[in-house]
Amino acid sequence: MKNIKVILSGGGTGGHIYPAIAIANEIRARYPETEFLFVGAKDRMEMEKVPEAGYAIEGLWISGLQRALTLKNLSFPFKVISSLFKCRSIIARFKPDIVIGTGGYASGPLLQVAVSKGIPSIIQEQNSYPGITNKLLAKKVDRICVAYDGLERFFPKEKLVKTGNPVRQDVLTIHSKRPEALAHFSLNKDKKTLLVLGGSLGARRINQLLKKELDVIQTHNVQIIWQCGKLYYDKYKLYGHTKDVQVHAFIKEMDLAYAAADIIISRAGALSVSELSLVGKPVIFIPSPNVAEDHQTKNAQAVVKEDAAILIQEADLDVDFENKFAQLMMSPERRQELGANIKAMALAQATKHIVDEVEKLVS
Structure with missing residues (x-):
């Protein structure tokens, strides 16, 4: 050929x-x-x-x-x-x-x-x-x-x-990059890191959730890397006023963001799901309900079926988020189990x- x-x-x-x-x-x-x-x-x-x-x-x-x-x-x-x-x-x-x-x-x-x-x-x-x-x-x-x-x-x-x-190849090597990642984002190694992703343009409902739940999330001794998206940066950048909350319009060094993360909140687009399988960290999927044939919910359900992630629908965030996030933070065993199960689904x-x-x- x-x-x-x-x-x-x-x-x-x-x-x-x-x-x-x-x-x-x-x-x-x-x-x-x-x-x-x-x-x-x-x-x-x-x-x-x-x-x-x-x-x-x-x-x-x-x-x-x-x-x-x-x-x-x-x-x-x-x-x-x-x-x-x-x-x-x-x-x-x-x-x-x-x-x-x-x-x-x-x-x-x-x-x-x-x-x-x-x-x-x-x-x-x-x-x-x-x-x-x-x-x-x-x-x-x-x-x-x-x-x-x-x-x-x-x-x-x-x-x-x-x-x-197909996913970005630098995701395959994140497990050797944690020290570099913590330094790059100036993170505290003694705190857990929550990575929040809504896509390059952002996700309005996820941003609203973060704004509402910031204080609750931080009671769990968590620092946050929050990619709010280019469309929403001007509105949410003021919440990144401490080292424990970093607000980014867009994260170019996604491999380092993944390496630093202990827990991830993400949409459930097909490439995101494939990438997060390779990353092998516990994930809370919040699918967008505004895509053709509700693809994102179905993608997330395929992972949840393997006990490899947590799924919260946008309509249920106000009722379910605090409880499910707290359960995840209080159980290192559950975080490890979810990370291992989603990693087992990866096709590198x-x-x-x-x-x-x-x-x-x-x-």
Whole structure:
């Protein structure tokens, strides 16, 4: 397998973009002469993030179908038709040997055109509950790489390969970085550290929770690294007035944040769940209820089913948080058990295994 051409499509959120970039990086590491092209949605973050990673990208006029009745849905059929025509043009011009979709609006039209022309194709499904696009494409693509068990409920069993989700590689070495992490964040080694994550843009409900519960959390001799998100930093930065509460718009050195943490509060996006499995620390998942088909709740439930995390729904935070957090803080044994159980779910070589499947299809 050399001198091949690869089209990748994934976007809308970092959870679709970063796996596609990780797969491209692994292919390029093995086969430096490979030609790459990404296809994304014109007005989404992939149009910025993919060129930053060193790859060319073309944009489609495409967006998702809104769940509520809205005028935006009137343009949806025209966007799909426009995108299918543009994908035919892209594929005819680029002549890919394989097409890889990691989710997002643009991957649907691209994979549809690819399979109609008999081009080898792979879906990388990050979630425990697949979206409509991947369900529709499942019978047509050649391979479906998944991160959870039980997806034969949605996909043809013979096409499934459990690979896991690509994650940042520096997470694999956090256990040797704790002294460096404590120094980097100027933390007290005699206190437990709570890491709070709501994504790069932030999570409004998690931020509201932290503001309300700061005093209660600190009664447990806990120091806090709080990533409140860029959208909320101006509102919440004033709560980071002591060394025991650090408020960050965004944490660039996530490996050190994970290394410093003893307990983590997080959303339950597919990549977050995969990353936190590798981290192997006790986690309280607070899923976002505002994502398609309630993916985050289903991702968290798949972990909780293995007794590997705590799940609190947004609607239950005011009732459940103080009690569940206190129980976790008062039981070192429970923290150790949760950390060990989530670590047992980790799939550290996901990117490598996905590219192994690429090799099989184009060799």
